Amino acid sequence: MHAPEPPLVSPVGVTAGAVSHSADLIRPRLLATGRRRVVLHAGVQINGAPHLGTNVMQTAVFLLARAARERFGVAVRIRFGALDNAPYETRTCPGTGSLYERSFREALGGARVAGLVKHHYGGLFDELSAATGVPYEVETYGDQQSTRAFREELLASLGLMDRLRWVLAPSTGTVPVGLPCPRCGWSQKHGERTELLPSGPREARFAAVCLDHGPYTADITPRSGTFVGLTTLHRNLVKERVAARDDALPVIVKGADWAPGCRLLDEASLCWPGAVPPARLLTPVVLSDSGAKLSKTLIREGTTDLSGEAEPWMLDASVWPGTVGEYARLLLDLVARMLSEPRHFERGYTTREMARLIGRRPAAAGGGAGRPPGRPGNRDAAWARRTGR
Numbered sequence: 536m537h538a539p540e541p542p543l544v545s546p547v548g549v550t551a552g553a554v555s556h557s558a559d560l561i562r563p564r565l566l567a568t569g570r571r572r573v574v575l576h577a578g579v580q581i582n583g584a585p586h587l588g589t590n591v592m593q594t595a596v597f598l599l600a601r602a603a604r605e606r607f608g609v610a611v612r613i614r615f616g617a618l619d620n621a622p623y624e625t626r627t628c629p630g631t632g633s634l635y636e637r638s639f640r641e642a643l644g645g646a647r648v649a650g651l652v653k654h655h656y657g658g659l660f661d662e663l664s665a666a667t668g669v670p671y672e673v674e675t676y677g678d679q680q681s682t683r684a685f686r687e688e689l690l691a692s693l694g695l696m697d698r699l700r701w702v703l704a705p706s707t708g709t710v711p712v713g714l715p716c717p718r719c720g721w722s723q724k725h726g727e728r729t730e731l732l733p734s735g736p737r738e739a740r741f742a743a744v745c746l747d748h749g750p751y752t753a754d755i756t757p758r759s760g761t762f763v764g765l766t767t768l769h770r771n772l773v774k775e776r777v778a779a780r781d782d783a784l785p786v787i788v789k790g791a792d793w794a795p796g797c798r799l800l801d802e803a804s805l806c807w808p809g810a811v812p813p814a815r816l817l818t819p820v821v822l823s824d825s826g827a828k829l830s831k832t833l834i835r836e837g838t839t840d841l842s843g844e845a846e847p848w849m850l851d852a853s854v855w856p857g858t859v860g861e862y863a864r865l866l867l868d869l870v871a872r873m874l875s876e877p878r879h880f881e882r883g884y885t886t887r888e889m890a891r892l893i894g895r896r897p898a899a900a901g902g903g904a905g906r907p908p909g910r911p912g913n914r915d916a917a918w919a920r921r922t923g924r
Contacts, residue, residue, distance in 0.1 A: 576775075
């Protein structure tokens, strides 16, 4: 006989009486647009092994997609964006103190980046997809930013930058664009020496300075191949504008810590005449005992302030002691309970509370070493079809 599940104890939320399931938050946009297909958009980080909070968000995406399909009778799909523009290494100019960085894509190349994505997420995503019946695909930022649609929306945003800059950067009004040096791939992080030259609606030219190779220029056109690094808010704004071109309803899914940023993105989208911000769903976040969101930065710094109940795999999914299938089932059970009521979904959970809800040490359930949840095992062919690799 199984022991009863530890109860979820959550306060009543502001949507009480109005929303019975978090997926219903997209219903108004579905009715307004008459769309019969839905694509949920979410991100994946490749700058280290995922922690529990990351995997909770991704599991929620699959369960929300299944709920949308069942509740609204629409076709659903998930599109994950892998952020290969994350900094791989950083340097400081000895003369000015300016920071220069090189992205994962520039430092490793597309094939090795695809390998990292597969290593960290391939097996887990395949398990979640099989369990929910929801198909997914993965696209790197590097590949997406090279498309004509992305370049056109980026150029449009540059034309509106006099308005956008105080929305995307309310404190400074500075929205840098990173253009890697064509010789070494390094670019200036904060854009102090990167300048947008006089440009038109179909082309933008930037002048920049490399720490090693001096001045250079970079042209952005709908068909140019120049890699373009954007700030977090600017990048998400352009990606959402691209998603809005699809004939499927785009639904943006992020952790609840994104709520302040989403407020700015919604305001930025209104800078386009007649534009409507996208439908959004925010998922629970996992917190340290101090209330800070669990993050790779805090984990690297050793400042996560975790309780003694936190298992090592909560910080690094690759050390999960069981199989990928067992990890997926644990996540599906956990997140399904959160989704049982909006008040359980519209909140954060400390690692201490996560350990209580799981109610057992996962090593006892695994029954073997298995492989890390990110490893796809013999699913490489399916993964290659989804990523185009």
